[in-house]
Amino acid sequence: MSETKTNVTANQPEQRELRYDPQRIEEKWHARWEADPTLYAAEPHDSKRKKYYVLEMLPYPSGALHMGHVRNYAIGDALARYMWMSGHNVLHPMGWDAFGLPAENAAIKNNVPPRQWTLSNIAHMKAQMKRLGFAYDWSREVTTCLPEYYKWNQWFFLKLYEKGLAYRKKSKVNWCPECATVLANEQVVDGCCWRHEETQVEQRELEQWFVRTTNYSEELLAGLDKLEGWPEKVRTMQRNWIGRSEGALVDFKIDGPTGSAGDKITVFTTRIDTIFGATSIQLAPEHPVVADLIGNDPHLHSKVEDLMREQVRAREAGDVGAIEKHGVFTGRYAINPFNQEKAPIWVANYILMDYGTGAIMSVPAHDERDYEFAKKYDLEIRIVILPRRTGEPPAHGEPEQPVLPYTEKDSLLINSGEFNELSNQEAIEKMSAVAEKKGFGKRTVTYRLKDWGISRQRYWGTPIPMLYCEKCGVAPVEEKDLPVVLPENVDITLQGGSPLGRLPDFVNATCPKCGGSARRETDTMDTFVDSSWYFYRYTNAQLADRPLDTATVDYWFPIDQYIGGVEHAILHLIYSRFWTKFMRDLGIVRNDEPALRLFTQGMVIKDGAKMSKSKGNVVSPDDMVAQFGADSTRMYSLFATSPDRELDWQEAGVEGVHRFLGRAYRFVMRNAGAARGSQSRDGARSAELSPKSRQIERKLHQTIKRVTEDFQGRWHFNTSVAAIMEFVNELYGAEDEISSGRFPRELLADVQRRLVLLLAPFSPYLAAELWEVLGEHQNLLRHPWPAFDPALAREDEITYAVQINGKLRSHVVLPAESPEDLVRERVLADEKVRAAIADKQVAKVIVVAGKLVNVVVR
RNA sequence: GCCGGGAUGGCGGAACUGGCAGACGCAGCGGACUUAAAAUCCGCAGCCCUUAAAAGGGGCGUGGGGGUUCGAGUCCCCCUCUCGGCACCA
Numbered sequence: 001m002s003e004t005k006t007n008v009t010a011n012q013p014e015q016r017e018l019r020y021d022p023q024r025i026e027e028k029w030h031a032r033w034e035a036d037p038t039l040y041a042a043e044p045h046d047s048k049r050k051k052y053y054v055l056e057m058l059p060y061p062s063g064a065l066h067m068g069h070v071r072n073y074a075i076g077d078a079l080a081r082y083m084w085m086s087g088h089n090v091l092h093p094m095g096w097d098a099f100g101l102p103a104e105n106a107a108i109k110n111n112v113p114p115r116q117w118t119l120s121n122i123a124h125m126k127a128q129m130k131r132l133g134f135a136y137d138w139s140r141e142v143t144t145c146l147p148e149y150y151k152w153n154q155w156f157f158l159k160l161y162e163k164g165l166a167y168r169k170k171s172k173v174n175w176c177p178e179c180a181t182v183l184a185n186e187q188v189v190d191g192c193c194w195r196h197e198e199t200q201v202e203q204r205e206l207e208q209w210f211v212r213t214t215n216y217s218e219e220l221l222a223g224l225d226k227l228e229g230w231p232e233k234v235r236t237m238q239r240n241w242i243g244r245s246e247g248a249l250v251d252f253k254i255d256g257p258t259g260s261a262g263d264k265i266t267v268f269t270t271r272i273d274t275i276f277g278a279t280s281i282q283l284a285p286e287h288p289v290v291a292d293l294i295g296n297d298p299h300l301h302s303k304v305e306d307l308m309r310e311q312v313r314a315r316e317a318g319d320v321g322a323i324e325k326h327g328v329f330t331g332r333y334a335i336n337p338f339n340q341e342k343a344p345i346w347v348a349n350y351i352l353m354d355y356g357t358g359a360i361m362s363v364p365a366h367d368e369r370d371y372e373f374a375k376k377y378d379l380e381i382r383i384v385i386l387p388r389r390t391g392e393p394p395a396h397g398e399p400e401q402p403v404l405p406y407t408e409k410d411s412l413l414i415n416s417g418e419f420n421e422l423s424n425q426e427a428i429e430k431m432s433a434v435a436e437k438k439g440f441g442k443r444t445v446t447y448r449l450k451d452w453g454i455s456r457q458r459y460w461g462t463p464i465p466m467l468y469c470e471k472c473g474v475a476p477v478e479e480k481d482l483p484v485v486l487p488e489n490v491d492i493t494l495q496g497g498s499p500l501g502r503l504p505d506f507v508n509a510t511c512p513k514c515g516g517s518a519r520r521e522t523d524t525m526d527t528f529v530d531s532s533w534y535f536y537r538y539t540n541a542q543l544a545d546r547p548l549d550t551a552t553v554d555y556w557f558p559i560d561q562y563i564g565g566v567e568h569a570i571l572h573l574i575y576s577r578f579w580t581k582f583m584r585d586l587g588i589v590r591n592d593e594p595a596l597r598l599f600t601q602g603m604v605i606k607d608g609a610k611m612s613k614s615k616g617n618v619v620s621p622d623d624m625v626a627q628f629g630a631d632s633t634r635m636y637s638l639f640a641t642s643p644d645r646e647l648d649w650q651e652a653g654v655e656g657v658h659r660f661l662g663r664a665y666r667f668v669m670r671n672a673g674a675a676r677g678s679q680s681r682d683g684a685r686s687a688e689l690s691p692k693s694r695q696i697e698r699k700l701h702q703t704i705k706r707v708t709e710d711f712q713g714r715w716h717f718n719t720s721v722a723a724i725m726e727f728v729n730e731l732y733g734a735e736d737e738i739s740s741g742r743f744p745r746e747l748l749a750d751v752q753r754r755l756v757l758l759l760a761p762f763s764p765y766l767a768a769e770l771w772e773v774l775g776e777h778q779n780l781l782r783h784p785w786p787a788f789d790p791a792l793a794r795e796d797e798i799t800y801a802v803q804i805n806g807k808l809r810s811h812v813v814l815p816a817e818s819p820e821d822l823v824r825e826r827v828l829a830d831e832k833v834r835a836a837i838a839d840k841q842v843a844k845v846i847v848v849a850g851k852l853v854n855v856v857v858r
Numbered sequence: 859g860c861c862g863g864g865a866u867g868g869c870g871g872a873a874c875u876g877g878c879a880g881a882c883g884c885a886g887c888g889g890a891c892u893u894a895a896a897a898u899c900c901g902c903a904g905c906c907c908u909u910a911a912a913a914g915g916g917g918c919g920u921g922g923g924g925g926u927u928c929g930a931g932u933c934c935c936c937c938u939c940u941c942g943g944c945a946c947c948a
Contacts, residue, residue, distance in 0.1 A: 019897085233862060240861070243947060269948060282948090314946090325946085350946050360948045368859090369946060448947055566863095566942080603942085639883075641871060646863095646941080650870060656883050666898085714874070722872075722882035729882095732899080801878040806929045808878055846928055852877050856928045 018669060020662035022629025026765040030131060039779070040135040042091040045555055052088035053556050054080045055535055055595070057564030057572075058095045058142070061121040062102060065128045067604040067611065067637070067649060068565065070621050074634040075601060075643050075717070076563045077134045081761040082711045084135075085785035091556055092135060093538035095142030096122050099150075099461045099527045107460075107492050114460040115488055118145055128621060132630045133764045135781070140541045144530035149537065150462040151483035152547035153529050156579075157465055158476050159586055165212045168474070171453055175204040181498070182206075182457035203312060208455035209464060209523065213578050217242055217447040220577055229597030231644075234569040241570050243448025248272045248432050249357065250441040252281055252334035255342060259292030265334050265345070268356030268446060271363065272435070273427035276416040277384035278361035279374070281334050281345045282327065284353040285311060293330045293345060303328040307349040314349075325350050325373050336361075337440040338431070339417060348373065356446055384415045385424060452575065454526040459492050459499040461524030469511035469518040478512045484520070498522045531572055532579035535559060535594065550588055559595040566600035573598070599715065602646040604637075611649075619649050631763035632658040638717040638762060657721075661766055664728050664759065668752050668770045671738060675749035676775040692737050693744055696730060700751055701793035703727040704786050707758055717762070724758055731755075749774075754786040802827050803854040804836045812853075820847050827853045 033039055043049075056076040059069055080092040096118075103114035110117075122143065129136065142149060160166035174183040176193035183193060183201060193199045213220075221242045224235045247270035254263050265281055283290055285308035294300040307326055327348035334343050343361070350369065351360060364374030364381040374381050411424040419427050435441030455464065463484045465477035477484055487506050492499045500506055500522040511518040539552045576594050583589045603610065606617040624633040636654040640647050689697060706723040710716050731751065737743045752774055760767040760780045771780055795816055800823065802810040810832035814823060824845050827833055833855065840857040847853050 236862070237943075240944085240947095243945090245947070247948080267948085271948080352945070352947075355945075355947050362948090367948070369948080446947085448945070450945085569943085605941095636883095639870095645871090648870060650884070652884050653870065660883080662898090709874090716872090716874085718870095719872070719874095719882080725882055735899090799878090803878080803929075806877095806927095811878080844928065846877090848877050848929095852929090854877080854928055 018666050020658075020665040022631060022658070022661075022765065023626075025769045026131075026133070026630055029765050029768045030133070033133075034130070037139065040092060040781070041137050041139060043089050044552070046089040049087055049089040051091065051556060051560075052080075052083045053091040053559045054083065054561045055093070055538075055559050055563065057562075057568060058097050058531065058534060059125065060097045060100060060102070061118055061125055063121045063124070065125055065132075065621050067619055067621060070132065070633065071604055071637040071643070071647060072563060072565070072601055073129065073132070073134050074637045075599070075715070076561075077634070077764075078638060078717060078761040079561060079563075079711070079715075080135055081764065081781060082785065084781040085757070085760065085783060087784065091140075091538065092137060093140040093142070093535075093541075094129065094134070094136040094138070095140075095534055095538070096125075096144065097527065097531050097534070098122065098143050098145035099524075099530055101458065101460070103460045104458060104492055113488065113490075114492070115145065118460075131625060132621065132634060135764070140538045142534050142537050142541055144527075144534060145460070147483045147485055148544075149534075150486070150530070152533075152537070153462040153525055154465040154477070154482050154484060155479065155547060156529075156533070156582075157525070158479060158482075160211055160582070161466075161476055163582075163585075165215065165582065166454075167210055167212070168207050169210055170205045171208045171210075172203045173206050173208075173457065175202045177202060206455075206457070208453055209466075211452040211454055211578075213452045213575070214447060214449055216578055216581050217244070217449050219581060220449070220574065221447075223577065223593055227593065227596075227598070229595075231566075231598065231600055234566070234573065234598060234600060237569050238574060241448065241574065244445060245270050245447075246443070246445050248428075248435060248441055249444050250275065250337065250361070250435055252336060252343065252361070254289070254293070254345075255333040255335055259289075261289040261292050265289055265359050266357050267359045267361045268444070269361055271366070271428075272431045272441075273413065273419075273422075273424050274363045274366050274384055275336065275338050275361060275431065276413075276419070277363040277365050277382045278336060278343060279364060279380040279382055280362045281343050282348045282351050282360050282362050282370075282373070283345065284351040284358040285347055285349065286353040287347070287351075287358045289359075290330070290347055293332045300328060300330065304347050307347055310349045311352075325369070325376065327373060327377060329377075337435070337438070344379070346377075354450060355448060382415060385411055385413050385427075449574075452526075452528075452578075454529060455523040456526055457498055457523055459486075459490060459524065461527060462486070462529065463500070464521045464523050464525055466521040467509055467511060467518040468521070469514060469516060471516055472511055472513040472518075475511055475513050475518065481512075486524075500524075528571060528575045532575045533583070535562075535576075536583070536589070548588065550590070553589050554591075557589065557591045558593055559597075561597045561599065562595035563599045563601065565603070569600065599643070601643045602641070604647045604649055606649045619651070624651075624654055628654050628658040629661075629765070631661055631765050635661070635721060635762045639721040640718065642714075642716045642718050644715075660725050660728065661763055663732070664724075664755065665766060665770065667728065667731055668756070668773060671748055671752060672770075672773045672775075674745050675752050689744065689747070690737070690742065692734050693747055696734050696743075696751060697747060697792055698795070699727055699730045700754060701788040701790075704754065704758065704788035705790075705793050708785070708788065711761075721762060724755070724762075727755065727758075756780075757783065757786045798850055800827065801852045802830065802833055803852065804833065805856060806854060809833060809836045816850075820849070823847050823853060827855070 054076055056072050059065070076092070080090050084090045098118050103118050106112060106117045107114045144150060157166060175181075176183050176196060176199055178193060178196040178199045193201055221239065221244055224230075224238055227235060247268055249266050249268055250272065251264045251266050254265060265283070267281065269275070285304050290304060294304065307328065310326060325348065327346045330345045330347060332345045334345050335341070336343055346362075351358065362370040362373065362379070363384075364370040364379060365383045366385060371381070373379070413419050413422050413424075413427050416427070419431060422430060432441070432443045436443070463486055465482060465484045467475045467477060469475050487500070487503055490499045490503065507520050507522065509518045509520045510516070533547070536548045536553055536557075539556045540549050543549060580589065580594045581592065584592060605611065606619060611618045621633060632654055636657040637647065639657055640650070640653055703723050703726070707720040710720040734743065738748060753776070756767050756770045756774065757780070759770075764780075767780055797813055798816050798818075800812045800814060801808060802812055810830050812827050812830050814826060818826075824847060828842070828845070837855065837857055842855060843858050844856040845853065846856070
């Protein structure tokens with residue numbers, strides 16, 4: 001093969017060399033890089049170079065890479081390569097988030113075992129990544145579905161249990177009676193099962209494992225302030241998710257007979273100051289006291305059932321905001337402890353049991369939702385607070401719309417007994433104090449954040465290492481018995497019950513406490529457990545006796561840059577932060593946060609819509625690589641727009657980048673002769689250069705400056721690539737001088753070497769090829785990033801834009817660094833400027849140094 | 859409903875702290891090379907008016923309306939459309 005190719009080259013050297021053929025170049029270097037597995041390996045420890053840990057979110061092995069992956073990894077790879085060249089010891093790993101539902105769905109659909117399906121997907125996607133030229137240290141690869149990894153999920157679970165951070169409680173799941181199995185939200189379509197479209201999904205209560213993420217609510221919230229390298233958007237989303245709110249709990253005594261749920265209703269309110277306007281109590285349909293209040297009235301029972309169903313349906317549809325508010329009066333009353341008034345007790349579909357206490361005091365005059373509800377059911381609306389400045393309050397009669405919460409300092413309470421005339425803040429203080437003193441309430445802080453339910457009633461996940469003994473009850477598997485291996489020969493296409501529950505070999509176990517027979521937990525873990533700590537495992541992926549080595553983690557952590565999609569802004573990134581804090585408290589890591597800096601890249605769309613099979617607008621990375629090469633595909637994904645914005649994929653754009661790379665390729669192929677054997681030129685002799693070659697030298701330094709600053713600052717790689725394009729265009733403009741031999745040989749050599757270095761993070765294949773063409777042999781990643789000389793980048797002359805009253809009227813060329821007086825003088829002397837001023841008076845001259853002059857005339 | 863982005867030529871997008879709007883690329887047009895085409899190389903190019911044409915002028919222009927400023931794509935207020943997130947958060 002290679003013989004034939006050599007002959008062709010020998011026969012037609014010119015043509016052969018000048019055509020940019022990415023397939024030939026990329027296949028050649030792909031083979032060489034494959035032969036050297038240590039090429040992108042990070043040093044275990046390096047005291048001379050600073051460490052840099054760049055991490056891209058690991059993919060789910062769905063079958064093939066999509067353009068969103070390519071974009072994510074092109075960003076990370078460019079950064080990793082730049083950091084290598086800037087002299088860092090770079091850790092750049094990759095792995096697979098390999099457990100999860102799609103493998104089970106595929107198994108059911110195509111009758112392939114989940115493990116086989118997953119592993120073959122991984123093999124394919126890994127080959128795609130390698131073909132795209134991503135510089136990963138594959139010796140650290142992590143695959144979460146392998147026992148070597150999930151063993152440590154189980155180990156962590158035992159630690160959580162030991163620390164009281166894992167516990168069991170009843171919780172609702174979607175249940176399909178036809179499948180006799182639990183469904184994920186994703187498997188519920190319009191309230192029905194995905195496999196049985198006629199079958200209504202039921203809600204069932206099951207004992208499930210939870211992790212006490214809420215123990216860390218305050219710290220997770222406070223930590224956000226320190227994460228300055230995270231997008232403000234993500235920090236805001238997490239703050240809202242954690243949802244700290246200060247308020248008070250207030251007890252309302254139930255009037256009349258009560259039952260097992262107690263004789264009072266505790267409400268949570270952030271606005272205790274409005275309590276004199278509380279004209280009813282609203283309960284969540286699941287509130288325990290509801291059963292006591294409605295007794296066995298069949299009508300009320302069915303009404304409450306309806307309300308509950310409405311709430312569940314709205315939640316599933318993700319449409320809770322739009323729920324039409326319904327409620328039912330229980331016929332009972334509760335006593336407002338502040339004024340002893342009787343407030344009717346209602347049950348309402350918009351009250352959530354899992355926030356606050358599941359009971360609220362309804363203040364229709366000052367809350368929109370309460371107002372809407374009160375209007376609908378004709379409940380009393382009583383104004384109790386107004387801005388002081390409005391003067392006469394409409395103290396009687398109902399407002400046209402809710403008089404929304406006044407929190408200004410000059411607000412004023414009315415209709416509130418002894419608290420009248422107080423401001424909102426004063427009232428909150430005083431009323432809370434009174435409630436605490438009299439024992440019917442107290443100040444409190446609540447969070448929206450809930451504990452993390454990690455039980456999944458499915459097969460393809462990490463088995464939860466717990467046992468149930470008839471005598472001893474719940475018992476953890478002993479550490480020495482880990483891993484609890486997920487059985488492989490399981491027929492998950494059978495319907496009914498848990499696949500693991502059908503395997504006697506799996507289920508039947510021995511109790512570690514009493515030695516008697518025990519039943520094994522058949523639930524598996526949420527896959528978010530896998531992704532909560534995988535990035536620690538990369539630091540020592542082969543470690544057999546521990547999940548991680550503390551000293552090694554200490555060297556690499558925190559992650560210097562984490563890159564991924566904004567869709568993970570909440571769940572994954574909160575669980576990861578929680579896990580880090582948990583590990584810190586276990587004493588096995590020392591950092592508080594997993595990542596110092598986070599970058600969320602924009603979505604890849606096509607023709608204005610998200611790529612999806614049903615729309616038929618999916619672009620395959622393989623097709624792009626086959627047509628234009630990996631370099632062009634990657635570079636286009638960086639060039640089309642800045643990385644944080646949505647990217648509209650245009651194939652013609654890839655072709656354009658391919659054309660540009662061809663131009664760069666041809667320039668070096670034509671002029672490499674000058675570089676080979678020539679010493680690099682180190683500036684400082686600009687005075688001897690012709691105007692053209694000085695211009696090239698200046699542009700070279702300006703380009704290095706722009707690209708370097710993009711890496712250090714905003715990551716607008718689209719402008720980096722544009723800058724390199726401009727530079728190459730400039731080189732083509734000097735071709736006459738170059739081909740005639742008048743261009744300084746050393747400068748020509750220098751220009752080419754630095755051009756190739758600038759291309760290296762974006763188009764690694766082409767850079768490697770051209771580096772070799774230039775007679776260089778050192779691995780580009782070990783070569784220092786080019787430096788620029790600010791003095792050589794500076795312009796000698798500046799063209800000032802001249803405005804008259806803000807309208808552009810002329811341009812004046814002046815030597816750089818002209819003093820302001822001279823600029824003013826020369827501008828006012830300019831012919832066009834004088835004509836524009838004519839006989840008007842010059843009122844002011846504004847000089848913006850190095851840029852613009854605005855002459856204000858009257 | 860709430861929260862958070864976004865809107866710039868025919869298209870993707872530049873313009874970093876308010877300072878020449880449209881860099882760079884695509885598509886388009888003209889030219890060179892070629893028997894021809896492709897490829898390549900060079901050039902033109904926001905819209906409108908003025909002009910026989912060109913040069914040159916002039917006006918308009920960053921979703922819409924107001925404002926601040928010598929000067930606004932950029933800052934402030936109101937509105938429209940659009941994308942994303944959501945657990946009605948009491």
